[in-house]
Amino acid sequence: MLPPTPAPRSPRVTVVIGGVAGGMSAATRLRRLDEEREIIVIERSSAVSFANCGLPYHVSGVIAERDDLSLQTPDRLAERFRLEVRVRHEAVAIDRAEQTVEVRSLASGQVETLHYDELVLAPGAAPRRPSDVAAGAPLHTLRTLDDLDRIMSRLDEAPAGNAVVIGGGYIGLEMADNLARRGLTTTLVQRGGQLLAALDEEMAAPVADHLAAHGVALRLGRTVHHVAVDHVRLDDGTRLAADLVVAAMGVVPETRLAARAGLAVGPSGGIVVDRSHRTSDPAIFAVGDAVEQRDAVDGSPRLVPLAGLANRHGRAAADAIVGRAASARPALGTAIIDVAGLTVASVGWTERTARERGRTVRVIHSHPLSHAGYYPGASPMSLKLVVDAANDLMLGAQAIGTDGVDKRIDVIATAMGAGMTASSLAELELAYAPQFGQAKDPVNQLGYIAENLAAGTDRVIQWHELDAALAEGAVLLDVRGEAQLDEGRIPGARWLPVERLRAAHTEFAGRRIVVHCRVGQGAHTAARLLDALGHDVVNLDGGFLTWRDGMHARGLARSGQAAEAAAAEAAA
Numbered sequence: 001m002l003p004p005t006p007a008p009r010s011p012r013v014t015v016v017i018g019g020v021a022g023g024m025s026a027a028t029r030l031r032r033l034d035e036e037r038e039i040i041v042i043e044r045s046s047a048v049s050f051a052n053c054g055l056p057y058h059v060s061g062v063i064a065e066r067d068d069l070s071l072q073t074p075d076r077l078a079e080r081f082r083l084e085v086r087v088r089h090e091a092v093a094i095d096r097a098e099q100t101v102e103v104r105s106l107a108s109g110q111v112e113t114l115h116y117d118e119l120v121l122a123p124g125a126a127p128r129r130p131s132d133v134a135a136g137a138p139l140h141t142l143r144t145l146d147d148l149d150r151i152m153s154r155l156d157e158a159p160a161g162n163a164v165v166i167g168g169g170y171i172g173l174e175m176a177d178n179l180a181r182r183g184l185t186t187t188l189v190q191r192g193g194q195l196l197a198a199l200d201e202e203m204a205a206p207v208a209d210h211l212a213a214h215g216v217a218l219r220l221g222r223t224v225h226h227v228a229v230d231h232v233r234l235d236d237g238t239r240l241a242a243d244l245v246v247a248a249m250g251v252v253p254e255t256r257l258a259a260r261a262g263l264a265v266g267p268s269g270g271i272v273v274d275r276s277h278r279t280s281d282p283a284i285f286a287v288g289d290a291v292e293q294r295d296a297v298d299g300s301p302r303l304v305p306l307a308g309l310a311n312r313h314g315r316a317a318a319d320a321i322v323g324r325a326a327s328a329r330p331a332l333g334t335a336i337i338d339v340a341g342l343t344v345a346s347v348g349w350t351e352r353t354a355r356e357r358g359r360t361v362r363v364i365h366s367h368p369l370s371h372a373g374y375y376p377g378a379s380p381m382s383l384k385l386v387v388d389a390a391n392d393l394m395l396g397a398q399a400i401g402t403d404g405v406d407k408r409i410d411v412i413a414t415a416m417g418a419g420m421t422a423s424s425l426a427e428l429e430l431a432y433a434p435q436f437g438q439a440k441d442p443v444n445q446l447g448y449i450a451e452n453l454a455a456g457t458d459r460v461i462q463w464h465e466l467d468a469a470l471a472e473g474a475v476l477l478d479v480r481g482e483a484q485l486d487e488g489r490i491p492g493a494r495w496l497p498v499e500r501l502r503a504a505h506t507e508f509a510g511r512r513i514v515v516h517c518r519v520g521q522g523a524h525t526a527a528r529l530l531d532a533l534g535h536d537v538v539n540l541d542g543g544f545l546t547w548r549d550g551m552h553a554r555g556l557a558r559s560g561q562a563a564e565a566a567a568a569e570a571a572a
């Protein structure tokens with residue numbers, strides 16, 4: 001007798017909710033790993049796999065063709081990956097006991113129930129919006145191609161009008177820059193005195209100047225109280241004419257579906273996942289902006305809405321679904337933005353975060369050239385490294401400039417990810433030719449400074465510690481060359497170039513000496529000399545340039561606070 005024919009095994013079904021960065025990475029990776037299963041992607045908007053990071057650049061025409069932002073279509077995904085992609089469909093409920101998800105067609109309103117063996121949640125994050133918005137107000141957010149289409153048709157109606165952008169984070173700055181490039185009179189409103197919370201204040205101050213110089217009016221320290229049909233009213237009563245208002249006030253993870261299904265949501269507000277991106281239900285995975293991630297520095301829960309991470313999560317979830325080992329790495333939050341031609345990048349913690357979390361830090365500012373100064377086209381940049389004084393490990397870094405910023409932050413991010421110490425940046429062997437870098441690359445230079453600080457060879461104070469040092473009786477020596485004095489002076493500083501120190505140093509016997517130069521390097525030489533001559537000497541970290549940026553930041557913060565106080569008084 002023949003053995004009974006086994007019943008044909010029906011393929012497993014994986015449903016993916018959200019068809020962009022994390023969701024589409026999960027779906028396509030899963031197909032590459034498993035040809036058999038059914039993969040259904042549910043997407044609320046009318047497009048999948050679009051380039052959300054490129055959306056702001058279509059506003060100005062830098063990305064001229066709207067279709068270039070659409071990386072895939074449902075038809076192509078069906079042909080190439082055998083994915084069943086349903087756009088304009090919204091997942092509205094999950095029944096975990098039955099392993100089903102209810103999906104509503106936005107076109108017909110019909111609701112269908114889909115069975116899943118595994119469910120991947122990749123719903124992203126929702127933009128915050130102002131609370132008081134009049135009916136018919138031209139308020140927009142930017143998250144999807146549909147949002148972009150609405151903004152573009154509004155711009156067609158008001159081609160040379162007034163735009164107000166609410167929020168000074170990455171998307172707010174990109175939108176303000178691109179709206180100004182398009183020719184709109186653009187104002188950016190930001191609560192508090194600083195743009196870009198991922199930076200410390202002295203690093204952010206030049207970004208504000210740069211944006212203002214490129215035609216974006218800044219209203220720092222202001223909040224939007226009301227969005228009307230043709231204007232925006234600020235907390236101090238100011239009215240800003242507005243044909244277009246873009247809310248870029250940050251995002252909140254899309255957790256409604258998960259929370260209603262009883263999945264665990266963490267203290268940061270994101271869906272809790274384990275290292276293979278499994279939620280509190282083993283059949284449900286979650287990826288991207290919607291999930292709570294682990295901070296790479298201290299393992300604490302945090303939200304990190306960035307594209308690279310969402311893609312990485314999608315891949316990891318697909319691996320876990322087919323039984324491959326997947327272990328999500330914690331998030332460093334490495335980010336970069338172009339602001340009107342200025343590149344701004346950061347990784348890890350700011351000095352502010354490190355101090356708030358009780359770390360004793362060593363902070364290094366430097367102002368190197370992007371490549372060898374003798375080769376044409378070298379441009380200055382500002383770097384900041386935040387180091388844990390307890391173990392010399394890097395906590396974070398920030399960089400701004402017009403050239404070479406991306407590679408320095410990426411090298412530092414790689415070194416941080418590998419657990420290297422700050423001093424060991426000195427040992428990195430980086431590609432060099434004069435048009436690309438320096439024989440002692442700016443990253444190596446940070447390592448040299450870190451070594452000197454760790455060894456106690458150099459001692460520094462920060463720009464925000466200078467006033468206290470002077471109040472305690474320290475003398476401030478400016479050791480710059482004469483030609484550099486035109487850039488400005490620090491009040492109370494005595495000019496004494498390095499070459500004259502040997503002759504004059506006895507005047508300062510018994511007093512602490514703070515030395516400063518333009519960027520910190522000449523002052524290091526001066527500090528070594530004064531130390532050898534028996535003085536108690538510290539170097540003003542980052543020199544005049546960092547001090548100037550710090551003072552400017554304080555000015556911005558003060559005017560922001562004054563604006564807030566005046567508004568509060570007016571309201572009382």
Ligand SMILES: Cc1cc2nc3c(=O)[nH]c(=O)nc-3n(C[C@H](O)[C@H](O)[C@H](O)COP(=O)(O)OP(=O)(O)OC[C@H]3O[C@@H](n4cnc5c(N)ncnc54)[C@H](O)[C@@H]3O)c2cc1C
Nearest residue numbers: 018020021022044053090091123124288289305306307310
């Ligand atoms: C304008 C802009 C610029 C950006 N620039 C950068 C950048 O330069 N660098 C960077 O690293 N990151 C950038 N980001 C962030 C980056 O795009 C996100 O981190 C990334 O897209 C997150 O991927 P995700 O899959 O979690 O969510 P998304 O890519 O947002 O995809 C989620 C999708 O899920 C859909 N969805 C939600 N709920 C449901 C539901 N119930 N049913 C069906 N579908 C649903 C949504 O319609 C959405 O299309 C930018 C974001 C924006 C908006």
